[in-house]
Amino acid sequence: xxxxxxxxxxxxxxxxxxxxxxxxxxxxxxxxxxxxxxxxxxxxxxxxxxxxxxxxxxxxxxxxxxxxxxxxxxxxxxxxxxxxxxxxxxxxxxxxxxxxxxxxxxxxxxxxxxxxxxxxxxxxxxxxxxxxxxxxxxxxxxxxxxxxxxxxxxxxxxxxx
Amino acid sequence: xxxxxxxxxxxxxxxxxxxxxxxxxxxxxxxxxxxxxxxxxxxxxxxxxxxxxxxxxxxxxxxxxxxxxxxxxxxxxxxxxxxxxxxxxxxxxxxxxxxxxxxxxxxxxxxxxxxxxxxxxxxxxxxxxxxxxxxxxxxxxxxxxxxxxxxxxxxxxxxxxxxxxxxxxxxxxxxxxxxxxxxxxxxxxxxxxxxxxxxxxxxxxxxxxxxxxxxxxxxxxxxxxxxxxxxxxxxxxxxxxxxxxxxxxxxxxxxxxxxxxxxxxxxxxxxxxxxxxxxxxxxxxxxxxxxxxxxxxxxxxxxxxxxxxxxxxxxxxxxxxxxxxxxxxxxxxxxxxxxxxxxxxxxxxxxxxxxxxxxxxxxxxxxxxxxxxxxxxxxxxxxxxxxxxxxxxxxxxxxxxxxxxxxxxxxxxxxxxxxxxxxxxxxxxxxxxxxxxxxxxxxxxxxxxxxxxxxxxxxxxxxxxxxxxxxxxxxxxxxxxxxxxxxxxxxxxxxxxxxxxxxxxxxxxxxxxxxxxxxxxxxxxxxxxxxxxxxxxxxxxxxxxxxxxxxxxxxxxxxxxxxxxxxxxxxxxxxxxxxxxxxxxxxxxxxxxxxxxxxxxxxxxxxxxxxxxxxxxxxxxxxxxxxxxxxxxxxxxxxxxxxxxxxxxxxxxxxxxxxxxxxxxxxxxxxxxxxxxxxxxxxxxxxxxxxxxxxxxxxxxxxxxxxxxxxxxxxxxxxxxxxxxxxxxxxxxxxxxxxxxxxxxxxxxxxxxxxxxxxxxxxxxxxxxxxxxxx
Numbered sequence: 001x002x003x004x005x006x007x008x009x010x011x012x013x014x015x016x017x018x019x020x021x022x023x024x025x026x027x028x029x030x031x032x033x034x035x036x037x038x039x040x041x042x043x044x045x046x047x048x049x050x051x052x053x054x055x056x057x058x059x060x061x062x063x064x065x066x067x068x069x070x071x072x073x074x075x076x077x078x079x080x081x082x083x084x085x086x087x088x089x090x091x092x093x094x095x096x097x098x099x100x101x102x103x104x105x106x107x108x109x110x111x112x113x114x115x116x117x118x119x120x121x122x123x124x125x126x127x128x129x130x131x132x133x134x135x136x137x138x139x140x141x142x143x144x145x146x147x148x149x150x151x152x153x154x155x156x157x158x159x160x161x
Numbered sequence: 162x163x164x165x166x167x168x169x170x171x172x173x174x175x176x177x178x179x180x181x182x183x184x185x186x187x188x189x190x191x192x193x194x195x196x197x198x199x200x201x202x203x204x205x206x207x208x209x210x211x212x213x214x215x216x217x218x219x220x221x222x223x224x225x226x227x228x229x230x231x232x233x234x235x236x237x238x239x240x241x242x243x244x245x246x247x248x249x250x251x252x253x254x255x256x257x258x259x260x261x262x263x264x265x266x267x268x269x270x271x272x273x274x275x276x277x278x279x280x281x282x283x284x285x286x287x288x289x290x291x292x293x294x295x296x297x298x299x300x301x302x303x304x305x306x307x308x309x310x311x312x313x314x315x316x317x318x319x320x321x322x323x324x325x326x327x328x329x330x331x332x333x334x335x336x337x338x339x340x341x342x343x344x345x346x347x348x349x350x351x352x353x354x355x356x357x358x359x360x361x362x363x364x365x366x367x368x369x370x371x372x373x374x375x376x377x378x379x380x381x382x383x384x385x386x387x388x389x390x391x392x393x394x395x396x397x398x399x400x401x402x403x404x405x406x407x408x409x410x411x412x413x414x415x416x417x418x419x420x421x422x423x424x425x426x427x428x429x430x431x432x433x434x435x436x437x438x439x440x441x442x443x444x445x446x447x448x449x450x451x452x453x454x455x456x457x458x459x460x461x462x463x464x465x466x467x468x469x470x471x472x473x474x475x476x477x478x479x480x481x482x483x484x485x486x487x488x489x490x491x492x493x494x495x496x497x498x499x500x501x502x503x504x505x506x507x508x509x510x511x512x513x514x515x516x517x518x519x520x521x522x523x524x525x526x527x528x529x530x531x532x533x534x535x536x537x538x539x540x541x542x543x544x545x546x547x548x549x550x551x552x553x554x555x556x557x558x559x560x561x562x563x564x565x566x567x568x569x570x571x572x573x574x575x576x577x578x579x580x581x582x583x584x585x586x587x588x589x590x591x592x593x594x595x596x597x598x599x600x601x602x603x604x605x606x607x608x609x610x611x612x613x614x615x616x617x618x619x620x621x622x623x624x625x626x627x628x629x630x631x632x633x634x635x636x637x638x639x640x641x642x643x644x645x646x647x648x649x650x651x652x653x654x655x656x657x658x659x660x661x662x663x664x665x666x667x668x669x670x671x672x673x674x675x676x677x678x679x680x681x682x683x684x685x686x687x688x689x690x691x692x693x694x695x696x697x698x699x700x701x702x703x704x705x706x707x708x709x710x711x712x713x714x715x716x717x718x719x720x721x722x723x724x725x726x727x728x729x730x731x732x733x734x735x736x737x738x739x740x741x742x743x744x745x746x747x748x749x750x751x752x753x754x755x756x757x758x759x760x761x762x763x764x765x766x767x768x769x770x771x772x773x774x775x776x777x778x779x780x781x782x783x784x785x786x787x788x789x790x791x792x793x794x795x796x797x798x799x800x801x802x803x804x805x806x807x808x809x810x811x812x813x814x815x816x817x818x819x820x821x822x823x824x825x826x827x828x829x830x831x832x833x834x835x836x837x838x839x840x841x842x843x844x845x846x847x848x849x850x851x852x853x854x855x856x857x858x859x860x861x862x863x864x865x866x867x868x869x870x871x872x873x874x875x876x877x878x879x880x881x882x883x884x885x886x887x888x889x890x891x892x893x894x895x896x897x898x899x900x901x902x903x904x905x906x907x908x909x910x911x912x913x914x915x916x917x918x919x920x921x922x923x924x925x926x927x928x929x930x931x932x933x934x935x936x
Binding site: 022154 | 169172173176180184193195197201204205208209211212215216217232235236237238
């Protein structure tokens with residue numbers, strides 16, 4: 001007796017195959033975006049941490065801006081004398097800018113960065129530090145409003161990519 | 162089959178719809194969501210507030226969000242559309258609306274005084290709107306009532322208003338009665354309306370035990386029927402002859418007494434009021450006490466001068482270059498002793514010995530000599546003194562074996578010394594309660610005379626023989642003592658004799674009042690006699706001996722001439738806020754005309770009886786004040802005018818400055834026909850007293866944190882800047898602190914606790930509401 005495949009059976013098979021195909025398609029199409037988003041989140045997290053380090057940490061030693069760069073263990077921009085949150089030292093900004101532009105790898109090392117970084121510091125609308133390169137395919141930006149030790153204010157913007 | 166086929170197609174369609182719906186539901190929501198945007202908004206808000214605060218813009222921004230937007234314009238954030246709103250809680254509002262139940266004329270005056278008040282580098286705008294008590298605007302922050310109003314029919318309205326956290330101030334004088342609701346709301350009554358609580362505070366007087374008794378007695382007269390000696394103190398060390406006499410009381414109840422046989426005067430603490438000092442830190446005050454409770458200090462209860470912890474200071478008046486305590490011939494030492502409104506002391510030695518002839522010493526409350534005033538131009542050797550309401554020091558003078566026939570007036574403001582020859586001897590002197598002059602007793606010339614501050618003789622009446630002590634009551638009735646025959650005479654304020662009695666005691670010398678209407682007479686036979694104001698003898702007691710005193714030994718006269726703060730004991734006190742505000746809050750002082758030569762603005766800064774001209778040099782940010790000299794003051798600089806300290810808080814414009822008063826300022830006079838008492842007897846509610854010690858009369862009273870009464874200092878439309886500042890302090894203290902707080906859906910509230918101490922200490926919470934408008 002020859003078996004017959006009925007319409008219902010055929011349709012059920014079709015339904016099953018299309019469902020599985022759809023799921024596989026969804027998975028394949030979401031996966032890169034998901035991974036991308038994970039990386040972006042990690043960058044955001046790192047960028048925020050770096051921004052906190054820059055605006056609320058004086059660095060190690062705290063007077064590192066007066067030392068040879070080889071003696072520095074960690075970069076931070078907070079004015080250690082005033083020691084007030086978000087009050088950064090103009091001198092440290094200048095040294096950090098020079099280090100970033102002239103010795104980028106050392107700069108990254110002093111921030112323990114695995115990714116790359118660009119940063120720009122504005123003082124009341126005027127650029128006072130700029131260490132920028134071409135951004136990678138994935139970059140996150142964090143902007144922090146800060147005060148300078150001369151009572152002016154500005155903004156520290158960093159991109160981590 | 163056809164039927165089956167139809168059914169299958171329907172099932173297929175249903176299955177497909179179901180399938181895609183399921184896929185849609187399952188996969189559509191799968192999208193990446195995070196909270197970085199929200200988190201960064203919060204970080205932005207925090208960064209913004211920190212930077213505004215550090216750069217000094219937070220108080221300027223306060224509470225306008227427009228300024229924040231201006232701040233952000235210099236950042237890249239300006240490119241992003243951000244919504245922000247700042248609200249503040251717990252401090253003075255930027256705009257205070259006062260519902261004023263006052264005449265248009267008074268509202269215009271208030272608006273002129275307070276329209277724009279600088280505080281902690283921002284402005285507080287105070288708006289006055291006329292209002293009726295039966296319809297108080299709900300949007301107002303404070304109700305100001307000018308003049309006495311019977312509040313009985315407005316009780317519900319006022320209580321409802323208070324229940325919303327708003328404040329009420331009444332600036333008024335009272336007649337003989339006040340209504341029930343005013344009593345209830347302000348917690349005050351007037352003296353003549355009955356049902357007045359009994360004063361329970363410690364009441365005292367000091368009398369010297371002169372001659373070789375070398376001591377001064379503190380006597381408790383809280384129960385005037387039963388005076389008791391609380392303590393007694395030697396005025397010189399053992400082996401010295403002090404012969405103390407003139408006694409004056411300061412605002413804290415301490416006594417200053419001069420030794421007539423040495424060049425020393427002593428500041429004695431008040432044991433009953435607790436102003437003695439535990440110098441050796443043993444936890445107790447080592448001084449003479451009535452240990453056997455017999456009402457007097459016996460010899461065996463006395464404590465040595467050097468160990469007596471109620472001896473707060475011994476001031477040695479230098480004789481030439483000699484700054485040591487010296488034994489002088491009897492009566493050749495300290496004579497004149499009086500205390501001014503700031504508790505500084507004036508003292509002088511009368512006989513003209515080498516090096517100290519014609520000198521008046523000005524001594525601060527710590528016992529340091531501030532100034533040595535040369536009286537040579539007046540040829541006066543100080544014998545007695547008193548200070549009047551205007552701060553003038555009046556002196557009687559000594560000539561060889563007699564008192565001189567002149568009154569000498571020293572003006573501490575300009576250093577001027579003026580002699581008013583009287584032709585009769587000038588002995589005991591009293592200032593008038595009105596502050597218009599002095600009245601003196603004329604020793605053997607048998608006169609009692611009133612002299613105005615400009616030297617004009619107002620009246621001169623017959624006085625008792627050997628007229629020594631003299632005093633006045635609050636109505637300027639005069640009480641004078643004649644030693645010979647034990648006389649006490651009473652005059653009305655026009656010099657008309659009201660009553661004369663004699664034989665009061667053996668050789669009365671001093672006479673003084675307390676605030677309860679008792680007249681006390683100190684006698685050389687050791688008696689202290691209490692009279693009523695009609696000169697009826699009420700009771701007498703012998704305590705110590707040889708009470709040779711005719712100055713302000715009860716403190717009543719000093720109390721008559723001063724109006725001073727009742728300093729709050731802690732920050733919990735109801736009067737703490739307005740008291741602290743007074744010492745810090747700047748009062749705006751406007752100029753009145755322009756100098757045609759310099760084109761600079763000129764005005765007058767007024768306080769007490771002083772009117773100090775000033776000129777603003779706006780270009781160089783300086784203000785020139787003119788007293789007896791002209792001096793320049795810069796912004797934020799402290800300066801002194803007539804012994805009072807100020808700060809030039811702001812130079813606001815070419816025509817306006819703002820000045821803050823510094824401790825310890827004391828007012829001259831509020832006065833008015835007010836005999837206010839407290840319904841609950843809680844004297845910690847009194848912000849300002851007229852008078853001190855036992856003669857205190859409240860002129861500013863607060864009740865809770867929302868209600869205050871102040872005597873109408875502007876009754877003659879002549880308010881001075883110190884008085885205006887006091888009312889402003891009350892306005893800020895009791896006005897509503899509740900801000901309008903709109904809620905914005907989706908906005909992130911970033912709280913920030915801010916502290917400012919530029920003019921006054923201010924703590925408040927700023928909440929920055931921030932969001933992207935798309936939310």
